[in-house]
Amino acid sequence: MIKTRFTEMLGIKHPIMLAGMNWITTPKLVASVCNAGGLGIFASAAYSPEETRKHIREIRKLTNKPFGINQILIGPGAKENIDVAIEEKVPIINYSLGKPWFIDQVHAYGGKVMGTIAIARHAVRAAQLGCDMLAVTGHEAAAHGDVATSMVLIPLVASQVKIPLIAAGGFYDGRGLAAALVLGADAISMGTRFILTQESLVHDNFKQLCLMATEQDTLYSDVFDGMPGRALKSPGAEAMMKKGFSLLQSVKSALEVKRMLNLPLWKFIGLSWSMLKSKEGKGLLIQARSATGAISHLKAINEGDEKEGFLFAGQSVGGIHDIPTCKEVVERIVDEAEKRLKAVGKNVSA
Numbered sequence: 576m577i578k579t580r581f582t583e584m585l586g587i588k589h590p591i592m593l594a595g596m597n598w599i600t601t602p603k604l605v606a607s608v609c610n611a612g613g614l615g616i617f618a619s620a621a622y623s624p625e626e627t628r629k630h631i632r633e634i635r636k637l638t639n640k641p642f643g644i645n646q647i648l649i650g651p652g653a654k655e656n657i658d659v660a661i662e663e664k665v666p667i668i669n670y671s672l673g674k675p676w677f678i679d680q681v682h683a684y685g686g687k688v689m690g691t692i693a694i695a696r697h698a699v700r701a702a703q704l705g706c707d708m709l710a711v712t713g714h715e716a717a718a719h720g721d722v723a724t725s726m727v728l729i730p731l732v733a734s735q736v737k738i739p740l741i742a743a744g745g746f747y748d749g750r751g752l753a754a755a756l757v758l759g760a761d762a763i764s765m766g767t768r769f770i771l772t773q774e775s776l777v778h779d780n781f782k783q784l785c786l787m788a789t790e791q792d793t794l795y796s797d798v799f800d801g802m803p804g805r806a807l808k809s810p811g812a813e814a815m816m817k818k819g820f821s822l823l824q825s826v827k828s829a830l831e832v833k834r835m836l837n838l839p840l841w842k843f844i845g846l847s848w849s850m851l852k853s854k855e856g857k858g859l860l861i862q863a864r865s866a867t868g869a870i871s872h873l874k875a876i877n878e879g880d881e882k883e884g885f886l887f888a889g890q891s892v893g894g895i896h897d898i899p900t901c902k903e904v905v906e907r908i909v910d911e912a913e914k915r916l917k918a919v920g921k922n923v924s925a
């Protein structure tokens with residue numbers, strides 16, 4: 576057993592978190608990680624408030640353990656999804672981008688707020704605002720890590736804030752968990768490792784591509800959804816890099832996402848305007864590009880389309896060689912970390 580501030584604060588068994596991943600963190604995947612003793616996070620940004628509520632209730636049917644939702648705070652549906660999560664008293668609200676306005680409301684029902692940061696300065700700000708814990712994302716991560724690697728970022732943040740830290744980016748085994756704890760984190764969060772599990776719905780074509788990939792086989796660029804992010808090197812991802820950004824395609828995709836999220840036109844325009852003014856969002860352009868990315872991402876996840884789809888994946892993909900259950904992943908990592916920490920400890924003398 577590894578006890579940390581993270582396991583104590585949440586009353587869970589293991590310092591392991593399933594990172595929120597749009598469309599991938601289904602109620603089944605979330606509940607599997609919770610039932611294995613970790614913390615499962617459901618990404619809600621791709622869903623309407625009604626769908627978010629349905630998925631939250633579905634998770635509760637599958638597990639009685641604490642779980643969380645992950646919501647990007649800029650863009651359509653963010654406020655409504657946070658409102659639903661608060662109404663449903665979701666134990667952990669994990670946000671990224673934007674300023675959390677809901678911390679007191681979450682604390683009022685006993686919930687916890689987890690900020691996601693990739694820059695040390697943002698960690699200090701999030702702690703000052705009242706966040707209970709932080710997911711600290713390194714450059715190795717799938718999707719939106721910034722320029723600092725986990726090796727540099729975790730100890731830096733650990734020396735600047737006092738709240739529990741969850742290290743994300745580059746973690747996939749017990750050696751990584753042991754290292755993260757030593758660097759000052761209280762848990763690890765993993766996306767890529769949990770994509771490669773029995774319970775993950777990602778199409779087998781992409782699971783196989785991931786299994787064949789080395790640590791060199793990811794691409795870091797803003798072509799995928801408008802913000803610098805890391806994806807698996809695949810024919811579709813390479814084609815996107817070559818083609819660059821198409822404004823026409825992005826506007827078409829933004830309208831498609833408006834349809835998927837069931838947004839009335841006035842609301843879509845209003846949200847687009849508020850994003851245009853937002854510091855973090857860089858406006859309509861990000862929204863349009865993010866919509867294009869969403870459609871290609873779905874092609875990979877659902878259809879396994881290697882030519883037109885792309886999948887966010889981290890450098891950790893190079894160290895993952897099997898497709899176990901979530902329970903096996905969690906138990907194997909904790910077991911290996913315990914052994915590593917004990918073995919290293921034995922060689923330390925005063």
Ligand SMILES: Cc1cc2nc3c(=O)[nH]c(=O)nc-3n(C[C@H](O)[C@H](O)[C@H](O)COP(=O)(O)O)c2cc1C
Nearest residue numbers: 594596597618716717718744745765766767887889
């Ligand atoms: C396919 C995929 C989709 C993701 N979608 C989201 C998301 O919707 N929101 C978010 O905050 N992070 C998202 N991420 C990033 C993860 O939350 C996490 O930071 C990252 O997976 C950690 O790096 P790792 O994959 O090396 O473990 C996604 C990651 C992947 C692999």
